[in-house]
Each structure stands twice: as structure tokens, then as C-alpha cells.
Amino acid sequence: MVSGAERLLAVLAAHGVEVVFGLPGVHNLPVWEALRTSGIRLVGVRHEQTAVYAADGYARATGGLGVALVTTGPGAANCLGATGEAYASGSPVLVVATDIPSTLRRPGEYRGTLHETRDQRAMFLPVVKGGWTLRAAESIGVYADSAALLATTAPQGPVYLGVPTDFLTADAGVWNRIPTRAPSTPDVTPGVELVAAAERPLIWAGGGAARSGAGAAVGALAARIGAPVVTTYGGRGLVDHPHVVHGPVHLPEVGALWDEADLVIGVGSDFDGMMTQNWLQPAPPKLLNVNVEAIRNYRPDVTLRGDARVVVSALADAVPPRPGNGVADRVAELNGLVRAAVAADEPRAVPLLEAVEGYRVVADMCVAGYWVGGFGRITRPRGLAYPVGWGTLGFGFPAALGAAVTGRVVAVCGDGGFLFAVGDLATAAQERLPVTVVLVDDGGYGMLRHDQARAGHEPFGVDLRSPDFVALAGSFGVEASAVDGFGPEFRARLDEYAARSGPNVLVVRSAALRPPVNTSPRWYRRVS
Incomplete structure (x- = not known):
């Protein structure tokens, strides 16, 4: 007998999946057992949203299918923000979530079973390309195959697959892989x-x-x-x-x-x-x-x-x-004019852009990230991951964890967004992921502070009490240090950290940068 969990992993392997990101729960433990001997690497994260962000980062870095394995109910619900970013950005991500046992489900009724929702799949439908909930253990092969194909077929996007937990240990039956065709050339x-x-x-x-x-x-x-x-x-x-x-x-x-x-x-x-x-x-x-x-x-x-x-x-x-x-x-x-315009508009951004050039970068929704996303010189395919599809603050660090599975990545984050997934410093340390976090600490939500000032208001609710980020990273066993601004010390420390083998955090204490012209308050085209 091939169990449902074993069949699921076999289908993923057939689609070239070498790593999955996930969080265990009582309902999906059979998948964890099957992963022991599957040959697929498991990167265990500390929050389900990180699982999907990391799968997204991996997909953007490799062009392959990113897979997030999560548990039922609240575990699945925690994925929605990250799944929405994958949808808006066209990332091929497969979210596999367990559901309550099929034997306990009554159509049209909510009974109060542990982790039960009335319709878990329905939560995902607004933010996925497609989705299914299995109705029989024997169908897990064909549905997992279909989901992987749908996610990776242009226009790419995330797909949801719900698996009642009892199907993971049941007999998965026979699976015949779905044939695919090479893309055709239209009349040009x-x-x-x-x-x-x-x-x-x-x-x-x-x-x-x-x-x-x-x-x-x-x-x-x-x-x-x-x-x-x-x-x-x-x-x-x-x-x-x-x-x-x-x-x-x-x-x-x-x-x-x-x-x-x-x-x-x-x-x-x-x-x-x-x-x-x-x-x-x-x-x-x-x-x-x-x-x-x-x-x-x-x-x-x-x-x-x-x-x-x-x-x-x-x-x-x-x-x-x-x-x-x-x-x-x-x-x-024109490229010379662009560089001159940056230097005239915000000279402090120039050394940041120069320092990250040549690295693979994941930028968060923060002022430093806006500068890198708009003006960083990216010269390699898939060299930048940037969450402007949905604009999800907190994307940068967890997405960089997924990209780092393939090699060194620099994550440019703000102090506010980094704290969204700070617990996954434990993931970076445990998996020895080669990610360098450039953590720009300007004491709050810099873009929102700018918006309030632009409207003539005093800052309110946007200034943050930050922890000692160096000590915090050290408590996870992650090397960290701090510099003031983006001067020569920053460049030297970034290059030093990027040459290391594991994770590290470089805190940049900085006054708020001026947002660049690619942020909406500064767009030059206006409604007349």
C-alpha cells in the first residue's frame, strides 16, 4: 500500500520539488513521517505565513514550484496574507493544508470538530489561481498532480490543495501522471x-x-x-x-x-x-x-x-x-541621469544601492526596500524579489529564507516589517540558511511617518519601540552587529557577512530616508 502522504510527496518529487517549507500539526504529522525517507528537504518554520512566504521566495529564486505544508483551520488561515502576495505577483506556489477527518464532516453543518471551518477551501479562493478539497484518498495523486501543473502553467500563481487528515494514512491507489505539452508558437x-x-x-x-x-x-x-x-x-x-x-x-x-x-x-x-x-x-x-x-x-x-x-x-x-x-x-x-537623480534626491541612498549591487536581493515594503526595488542595479535574472504585487509588509525576511536555500541572499528590511517574522531567526539558525539581513532601524514605520508629515500632521502611532536587534539575533545564535548609516563601514561589514556560510544580521541605525519617486505619494503623473 502507498499511503496518501507518500503519494503526495511522490507527486511533488515528480514535479522537481526538492524542498518544502512547513509547520507540523496534529493533522499533518503523517506527512512529516513520510518526509523522513522521501529525499525531499523539510525546512521547518515558526509560522505558517512564513511557510508560504518562503515557498514564494524559493519559487521566485528558482523558477520552480514552491511548496508550503500546513495544518488545519487556524494553521491554514495564517497563510492567507502570504498567499495573496504570491497570487498578485504570479508566483507558482502550492499550499497543501490538511482538513478535518472526512468521517467527521457533515455537509452544510458546523459541528465544532478541532480546527474545523465551514469551508476551508473557500477562504483561499479569492487569493489563489484554483483550489480543491479531496473527497477520496484514491484521488490524491491526480489532484496533487493537477495542482502542481496549474501553479506552474502560465499565467503562474498559487494553488490550494486541502487534504482531509484521514486520507494521509489511507491507501492512495494508483496514480497515472498527467501528460503535458510543449508551448506552441503563434503566428507572429x-x-x-x-x-x-x-x-x-x-x-x-x-x-x-x-x-x-x-x-x-x-x-x-x-x-x-x-x-x-x-x-x-x-x-x-x-x-x-x-x-x-x-x-x-x-x-x-x-x-x-x-x-x-x-x-x-x-x-x-x-x-x-x-x-x-x-x-x-x-x-x-x-x-x-x-x-x-x-x-x-x-x-x-x-x-x-x-x-x-x-x-x-x-x-x-x-x-x-x-x-x-x-x-x-x-x-x-539616461542611466547616468538616473544615478545623478538619486544622488540629488537622497544622497544617503547611493551607498546602499552601490553596496547591494551584485547580490541577490529580497526587499521588503520599507523605504530602503523601495529604493532598492526601484533603483538597485539588478543584472541577473531572478536577482530581485519585491512584494509589490499585493504590497505585503513583512515579506522580506521570510521570503529570503526560501530564496537562501539556493545560496546567499541579502534581505533589505525595516525595523517594523522585520518583527513580523522575527521568530524565524530560529529557522535561519537551525537550517544554517545563508541569508544576510540588512535591518534598517529608523525607529518606526518610515513610509507612514512620511505620509503623515506630507499631510501636515505630527507623527502618531508610527514610531516604534525597537528591541536591541543585535542582542535579539544573538539569542537565536545568529551573528549580528550594528553600524551607523550606509557609509564605508556598512559596505565592508555587508561584504564580510555575505562571505560567511550561515545567517547573519546587519543592523543599520539610520535617520529615515526620504522615500523615492516610485512610491505613490511622489508619483509625478497626477490627475488634472
């Missing part, structure tokens, strides 16, 4: 005609381009048609290419590329509010949409549906080459 002729007629094309590459591995294809297309490349937060680091702009469109000098383009080629982007300043960017004269689905925020003239890497490669091969038009020189000049 309509797109070729649009590109050939354009004189000032702009490539706008988003998270879908990054998830499909379309970097080389985007670079080839940019070079062939002489187009600058603007990347969204999800597309940062897509390709290191002379045509890539290292700054956000929220800076007027970069936003001008959109305004003057006669064709925008959107690759794997839905043109969300955070990137378009709530759609105050005017609709371009022509829009070519390369995506697996229709977009709603701007009306495309042509949509080429399919995998971004496949479609853009075909497009780059088919479009007529455009003679050199000095785009590389213009982008180089």
Missing part, C-alpha cells in the same frame, strides 16, 4: 507588421518575461529593432543588455520613453497600477501585447498569445533589422 505576422511600421519602439518587460526565461530573446529583439527596454519590478534583472534602463518609469526622464514611443511592446506584463502610476501613463499610439492572456488595463492593437520566450524569439527572428539608431548611447546617458 501581425506583430511583425506593427514593429516594422514603428519608428520609436519601446519594450516593456514584466514578470511574465522573467518567469519564462525570456531575457536573451528580449535582448535580441531590442538589438534588432533598436528599442530601449524598461523592466517592471517583476522583470528586474531580466537581461544585462546595453538597451536596458536601470531605473523606473516613475522618474520623468525614464517615463519620457513611454510618452515618445509610437509602439510599446509589452512582454509578460499586465501594466498594473504600481508601474503605471494608477494608469496615468497615457495609452500608447500602438500596443503589441506578448502574453499568455488578454490584458485589461490598456487596449492592445495586437496580442500574440503564448510563452514569452518562445514568442519573442520568433518575433526577433522575423522582424526586419533596423539600422543602428544610437539607442545604446542614449540609454547609457
